Amino acid sequence: MDASRATGDDEVLQRLQALGLVLPEPPSPLGAYRAVIEAAGLLHVSMQGPVVAGHPLPRGLLGAELTLEEGRQAARLAVLNALAQVRLHLGGFQRVRQIVRLEGHVACVQSFTQHPQVLDAASELLARLFDTRAGHARSVCGVRNLPGNLPVAVTLTLEVEPSRR
Amino acid sequence: MDASRATGDDEVLQRLQALGLVLPEPPSPLGAYRAVIEAAGLLHVSMQGPVVAGHPLPRGLLGAELTLEEGRQAARLAVLNALAQVRLHLGGFQRVRQIVRLEGHVACVQSFTQHPQVLDAASELLARLFDTRAGHARSVCGVRNLPGNLPVAVTLTLEVEPSRR
Amino acid sequence: MDASRATGDDEVLQRLQALGLVLPEPPSPLGAYRAVIEAAGLLHVSMQGPVVAGHPLPRGLLGAELTLEEGRQAARLAVLNALAQVRLHLGGFQRVRQIVRLEGHVACVQSFTQHPQVLDAASELLARLFDTRAGHARSVCGVRNLPGNLPVAVTLTLEVEPSRR
Numbered sequence: 001m002d003a004s005r006a007t008g009d010d011e012v013l014q015r016l017q018a019l020g021l022v023l024p025e026p027p028s029p030l031g032a033y034r035a036v037i038e039a040a041g042l043l044h045v046s047m048q049g050p051v052v053a054g055h056p057l058p059r060g061l062l063g064a065e066l067t068l069e070e071g072r073q074a075a076r077l078a079v080l081n082a083l084a085q086v087r088l089h090l091g092g093f094q095r096v097r098q099i100v101r102l103e104g105h106v107a108c109v110q111s112f113t114q115h116p117q118v119l120d121a122a123s124e125l126l127a128r129l130f131d132t133r134a135g136h137a138r139s140v141c142g143v144r145n146l147p148g149n150l151p152v153a154v155t156l157t158l159e160v161e162p163s164r165r
Numbered sequence: 166m167d168a169s170r171a172t173g174d175d176e177v178l179q180r181l182q183a184l185g186l187v188l189p190e191p192p193s194p195l196g197a198y199r200a201v202i203e204a205a206g207l208l209h210v211s212m213q214g215p216v217v218a219g220h221p222l223p224r225g226l227l228g229a230e231l232t233l234e235e236g237r238q239a240a241r242l243a244v245l246n247a248l249a250q251v252r253l254h255l256g257g258f259q260r261v262r263q264i265v266r267l268e269g270h271v272a273c274v275q276s277f278t279q280h281p282q283v284l285d286a287a288s289e290l291l292a293r294l295f296d297t298r299a300g301h302a303r304s305v306c307g308v309r310n311l312p313g314n315l316p317v318a319v320t321l322t323l324e325v326e327p328s329r330r
Numbered sequence: 331m332d333a334s335r336a337t338g339d340d341e342v343l344q345r346l347q348a349l350g351l352v353l354p355e356p357p358s359p360l361g362a363y364r365a366v367i368e369a370a371g372l373l374h375v376s377m378q379g380p381v382v383a384g385h386p387l388p389r390g391l392l393g394a395e396l397t398l399e400e401g402r403q404a405a406r407l408a409v410l411n412a413l414a415q416v417r418l419h420l421g422g423f424q425r426v427r428q429i430v431r432l433e434g435h436v437a438c439v440q441s442f443t444q445h446p447q448v449l450d451a452a453s454e455l456l457a458r459l460f461d462t463r464a465g466h467a468r469s470v471c472g473v474r475n476l477p478g479n480l481p482v483a484v485t486l487t488l489e490v491e492p493s494r495r
Contacts, residue, residue: 030281032288033303039265039324040206041370047304100369105306108474115477116360123362138363139377139485141435142475144273145307147280155304159369195446197453198468204430204489205371212469270471309438310472312445320469 012093015129024052024077026084030147036089042100043158045085049150050077059149062118063109066151071106072121074152079122082156083129090160098133099126101157104140107150115140122154177258180294189217189242191249195312201254207265208323210250214315215242224314227283228274231316236271237286239317244287247321248294255325263298264291266322269305272315280305287319342423345459354382354407356414360477366419372430373488375415379480380407389479392448393439396481401436402451404482409452412486413459420490428463429456431487434470437480445470452484 016023029035029046037044050057050073062071079102087093104119106112119140127134146153181188194200194211202209215222215238227236244267252258269284271277284305292299311318346353359365359376367374380387380403392401409432417423434449436442449470457464476483 029303031285031303032292032299033267033301035302037263037265037300037302039263039300044266044302044322046302098367098369100367101374102363103304105304107307110474112475113477113479115475120361127362134362135367135369136363137365137367137374137376138359138361139433139435139483140477141473141483142437143306144275144309144474145277145280147278147305149278153304153306157374194468196450196468197457197464198432198466200467202428202430202465202467204428204465209431209467209487211467268469270469272472308471309440309474310442310445312443312470314443318469318471 012129019128021080023084023087024081026088027051027081035085038089038160041159043086043089043160045082045156047153047155048078048081048085049146049148049153050074051081051150052077058151060151061107061109062151063112068114068117071118071152075104075118075122075154076125078152078154079125079156082154086158095160095163096130096133097159097161098135099130099156100136100159102126102136102138103155104138105143105146105153106140107144107146107152108142112142115142118152177294184293186245188249188252189246191253192216192246200250203254203325206324208251208254208325210247210321212318212320213243213246213250214311214313214318215239216246216315217242223316225316226272226274227316228277233279233282236283236317240269240283240287240319241290243317243319244290244321247319251323260325260328261295261298262324262326263300264295264321265301265324267291267301267303268320269303270308270311270318271305272309272311272317273307277307280307283317342459349458351410353414353417354411356418357381357411365415368419368490371489373416373419373490375412375486377483377485378408378411378415379476379478379483380404381411381480382407388481390481391437391439392481393442398444398447401448401482405434405448405452405484406455408482408484409455409486412484416488425490425493426460426463427489427491428465429460429486430466430489432456432466432468433485434468435473435476435483436470437474437476437482438472442472445472448482
């Protein structure tokens with residue numbers, strides 16, 4: 001393990017702190033599945049919404065109940081939940097080689113077209129936190145609805161260094 | 166190959182039998198693609214719906230033409246079709262290391278919020294059949310419609326042991 | 331590297347030429363992400379739409395603003411954009427072992443059911459270009475809308491030979 005890897009976790013956590021952000025308590029799965037699965041060099045994180053324990057959350061559709069900026073804030077919270085799941089699973093971010101994929105789902109009205117701007121709130125946060133490891137291919141679509149009437153959800157895939165066990 | 170792996174296929178098939186379930190004849194692809202692709206240690210199964218040859222199937226939206234329980238039954242049939250594709254491709258389930266990912270699409274009315282309960286019918290069946298190998302990260306969204314007006318579809322990804330060829 | 335691999339790029343480009351097709355200038359990402367990420371033996375291409383610089387494009391929903399055939403043409407253009415991203419990233423198609431996955435999103439009216447026919451325009455093109463390497467598992471759903479009111483978008487995943495660096 002080289003030096004840059006050895007301080008990887010510190011870097012991400014230090015950047016979170018510098019941005020005044022705290023990883024939330026990762027939400028429990030909503031059924032008979034797991035929050036994170038590691039397989040074939042990749043870490044698959046289950047779809048995460050912007051739910052944060054104890055904090056009220058706007059529900060509904062972008063373009064109706066939520067503004068673009070509220071949608072962006074929801075995307076930020078959703079990706080922070082995904083990162084909280086990663087930290088719980090790996091114990092930190094040292095083993096993260098790069099962010100591979102960010103899939104976004106936006107619940108919105110028919111006339112909505114600004115899906116990329118919503119997702120960018122999550123992508124920009126990943127770029128600030130992971131720097132050269134931020135990578136990620138992206139997809140996004142506008143759906144009818146999401147579990148529990150959430151406005152935005154993200155699904156994250158990461159590449160990880162082989163485990164040392 | 167250790168002993169637990171050698172009986173892996175038997176276990177899944179025995180559990181199916183104990184539940185009174187039979188894997189359906191796997192549906193043919195609906196176009197110029199393949200039902201299953203193996204790549205980089207992962208098995209990607211094409212999206213499967215609840216179509217079973219010779220059996221009529223409710224079509225339409227959850228919350229309108231279908232109840233929650235009918236949606237759950239559709240999710241069960243869809244995941245059984247996915248497993249039938251896996252068996253056809255691998256010849257059994259011995260090489261399945263773990264279920265990696267289950268993506269669900271639910272065609273539903275605007276006010277529907279119970280997507281996790283629908284998908285849980287599939288997740289719970291995977292848990293009973295694959296036990297410690299059931300794993301799986303999950304995502305689900307509510308869409309406008311699916312091919313042929315299907316109410317539910319699932320897309321399964323599995324990790325497999327390296328082939329012995 | 332065996333002989334069939336060494337001519338792989340030529341084959342795909344020759345087939346494109348024989349079909350009278352030219353890979354478009356690959357579109358820039360719409361935000362803080364990358365067009366292509368290589369990880370764990372797989373190449374993940376960000377969602378691509380049918381946008382081609384300088385060419386007007388029908389926008390809207392299949393079944394309303396667009397016909398099935400216009401949707402099929404959109405799927406063809408979207409997958410050509412995805413292939414243009416792959417060529418830009420890899421410098422050619424020699425390292426492509428197989429097409430692993432094609433995910434389609436179709437923006438359509440409620441009564442639309444012909445999603446497979448739309449995606450088949452992309453799948454059939456992949457089959458003609460990649461022959462025995464065309465493979466691919468597929469999924470498709472009908473969504474409310476896509477970024478910028480695009481009618482169709484595709485997300486491509488490929489397996490690649492290990493890099494020689």
